[in-house]
Amino acid sequence: MDKLGVYLQILLVALHYTTSNASTAGMHYVIASCNTTRYPSLCVRCLSSYADSIQGNDLKLAKAAISVSLNNAKSTTAYISKLAASSGLKPNIYQAVKDCVNNMNNCVSSLNQSVQELERMGQFRGQSFEWHMSNIKTWVSSALTNQNTCSRGFSDGSVDGPVKVAVVRRMSYVTQLTSNALALVNRFALRHKAGTHMP
Template identity: 75%
Template structure:
């Protein structure tokens, strides 16, 4: 069974309490909707992030962190699900190997997303080259997470692997990959908007 570190567990629990219990104001929701147009899956982006609109309040850094948090939460759940599959009896050797490899990929994915969230947190107190350093790290970690997700999915591309296990894994991996793709787009957007602001004469 996949287990997360205590610090990561606290991070995910904290995320649950950032959701606004009251209706977000239209301006805050509009900011999220407009920002999501820069992602590859805008409808999914709006659906997942509009609930955080009140706490985001038009802040690029908070938007990027919320996107990473949503991706992290889902990646962690998927890692646990796939770990359970690895203990299932009756799996064909090829399916078992693909599942086992995917467990490693998803463990790495969760770590990468957590690291990216940590970098974004550090950026809130950083300036100049230090900010750029943390931003580059955050982008690298999210890209790494996406690579691990895609590697997991490719492990099931062998024609000899078929059936409900493959279908279940691919379905979950596609969803998490879409969330992570959106998170990367919003992190990149944050970087570009920050650079544009500091170069305004």
């Protein structure tokens, strides 16, 4: 093999080693961060694909977590809206579904605001950072409250059947995602205050 071929081979091996190390470091960070959430295995499963782009950055991790929650909230809202538009629902089930759609629309709005605010967090310092961080926590908490309110609408014993099962299952999933997102937002805020976060 000529010298150029040898150099290229060494370069490829080095590149692979560097990329592998970066990927491994990113995954270690995601796993360690997810261990602070209520549903760590779900957290790792949903955020592992972001590990390379997050690379130990607390802000990027929080943003990814809320984005995952937002996307699932949107698809859940669309699904429940279709149920509300379907015919043949008993009045009490229809009312529960309709109320849930309203709650989920509010939830999506809150998560949207959170993502938009996180996009700008890198430019804030001191009390300004604290104020904007407080807004984000409030919006994510509000989204979680709306999700729980939707689920409680189906807790009445008179509301039963496949619609209830389908809605409750989807709501449980998106609520777990939002709970994890809130934990990671709180983690970002605490680490920023302590000066241990990555910008």
